[in-house]
Amino acid sequence: MIQSLPGFKDILPNETRKWQFVENICRDIFESFAYQEIRVPILEKAQLFSRSVGNDTDIVQKEMYTFKDKSDQFVTLRPEGTACVVRALIQHHLIHEGMHKFYYIAPMFRYERPQRGRFREFHHLGVEAFGESSPYVDAEIMEMNAEILKRLNMDVRVEINNIGCRKCRPSYTKVLREYLMGKKELLCEDCQRRLDTNPLRILDCKKESCKKITAFAPSILDYSCDECRNHFNEVQRLLTKMNIDFVVNEKIVRGLDYYTKFVFEVISDKLGAQGTVSAGGRYNDLVEDLGGSPTPACGFAAGEERVIELFDYKEDDKFVDAVVIPVGKDTSDFSFLLTGDLRKEGFKVEFISSGSLKSALRKANKWKAKWVLIIGDEEIKENTVSLRDLEKSVQKKVRVEDIISVIRQGLDE
RNA sequence: GUGGGUAUAGCUCAGGUGGUAGAGCACCAGGUUGUGGCCUUGGUGGUCGUGGGUUCAAGUCCCACUACUCACCCCA
Incomplete structure (x- = not known):
């Protein structure tokens, strides 16, 4: 018997109704916020992701479906949507055409070992907003998230953080590294390596021994520049005003390099080890890094498989009258x-x-x-x-x- | 890439210490020559994940492999 590849799932007729339900609700919400659907290719040049997601990230180092096509060019099945949308934005000068807010519901691919809530092909419900640096955009992103969670009646918590910008993050990274260097022997093997590659990631380590050390590490919030600090404060003020519950978790760092300032995760305790339902943040440098003119941006993506596992759907599916x-x-x-x-x-x-x-x-x-x-x-x-x-x-x-x-x-x- | 668990009918699972396989559900058909659901009777369906080994004899013991699954790493 020929069966599907590991981590690739058939979505059968008794499930598709549920998928359509989730997608319709998200579409409604995205469009009510004046976002427009964009459809971009599944396959892109490999360097698009090494340049945007970050060459030293795990996604690029070990999780991408990358291979040579018949013209000996390295191509990659997209591991995430943001880089693709940014590429399209630049290539088609979309901002000049008056288009600046986009959404997509699309499959993504990562070569990881499958487990609960994680597959090699999975689906993102994502949005990206370009050209606006004001905290109102960050707040809008969070409001859309809250709206989705509410409409689907999901029990989750929202954690946010400020990871600074190119001006202030380096100085924090330096302080953090110095602090951790003094306790290097107490860190796990992975974290000792991270001291060189990405010290921020140590904050996110789940090992108790490392947590004990990072618990007293300097906080990024104390080292961010005035601009980042003000932005973060403004976002929090707006969230409070919108009655969106959240907690600040200064240990959140994202696995992608392009984030700046505001980042967040929506987490459920009911999904096993992979509890993140939705995540995102601001990425003010990415458009420029990929060759566009400087354009601030903010976005997020929800994992559709995880959303579907969480919400309870109770309509019966009649396919014939x-x-x-x-x-x-x-x-x-x-x-x-x-x-x-x-x-x-x-x-x-x-x-x-x-x-x-x-x-x-x-x-x-x-x-x-x-x-x-x-x-x-x-x-x-x-x-x-x-x-x-x-x-x-x-x-x-x-x-x-x-x-x-x-x-x-x-x-x- | 690393570790644990699992693998018997389409599905969910039984099968002490080895003696060539069962149940429930599902499916098909009869009980009604033109009437579903409930009931009842019968039936189809398994090289017991794959390949080796031990044995007179392996679903059962041993080895290897594969698949699935959970977890680590990391992420939506």
């Missing part, structure tokens, strides 16, 4: 054409062309169809149809020209 069953010989053509007529009226209709009446009714019952139209020689002769309501167990002969109106009104007992 009526089933048409011909009985006897020379009744099939008429029944088949009638099926088409019902479909044109907007009903979901299935035509059963073989098997016994009994088995056809069993199928109709299993599919939870409300209506069954039974058409035999007698009905043809009389120009009628035996219309049965499976929910009420009521059946009547109805003249062919009255079928649609009777179905619309319902059968009397």
Whole structure:
């Protein structure tokens, strides 16, 4: 048997309804905030991600689907959406065209070991807003998040942080490194390595021994510049005003290099080890870094698989309203054409062309169809149809020209 | 890449110390020669993940591999 690749999932019909539900709600919300959908390619040049996400990040170092195409160029299945949207923004001069806020619902790919809540193909519900450095944009991003969580009735917490900018972060990194250097032997193996590559990441280490050390480390909040500090304060003020609950967690660092100033995570305790449902923040330097003109930006992405695992969906999925069953010989053509007529009226209709009446009714019952139209020689002769309501167990002969109106009104007992 | 757990029918799972496989649900059909759901009767369906080994005999013991899964790393 050939089966799907590890970490790649089929989304079967009994699940797709739920996906559509989530996507429709998010679409509604994004568009109410005046974001426009953008669709960008799944495959990009590899360097787009090494330059944006950061060459030393785990995503780039060990998680990307990168390979050579037939012209010997390195291409990558996108591990995230932001870099792709920024590329499109620059390439098509979208800001000059009056387009600056975008959303996407799209698959992403990372070559990781699959586990609960993490797959090699997964889906992001993401938004990106360009050209505005004011904290109102950060607040707007958070408001959209809150709206999604509310509409889907999810139990989560919001953690935010300020990770500074290019002006102030280096000095903090230096202080932090100096502090940790003094306790190097107490850190885990990974963190000792991080001292060189990315000291900020040590703050995020989950090992108890490291946590003990970082608990008393200098806080980034004490080292940020006035601009970053003011921005962060303003965002907090707005969140409070909007009644969005949050906690400041100065240990949050993101796994992507491009973030500046405001970052956040939305976390659930009900998802196992992978609790982050949604995350994002500001990235004021990325557009310029990728060759565009300096453009502040802010965005976030929610993991659709994780959202879907969290919210409770309670609509039953009826995929068929009526089933048409011909009985006897020379009744099939008429029944088949009638099926088409019902479909044109907007009903979901299935035509059963073989098997016994009994088995056809069993199928109709299993599919939870409300209506069954039974058409035999007698009905043809009389120009009628035996219309049965499976929910009420009521059946009547109805003249062919009255079928649609009777179905619309319902059968009397 | 590293560690743990699991692998028997379409699904969920039973199968002490070795003696060539079972249940429930699902599916198909009959009980009603044109009537579903409940009931009842019967039926289809398994090279017991794969490949080796021990043995007269392996679902069961040993080894290897693969897949799935959870966790680490990291992330949505």
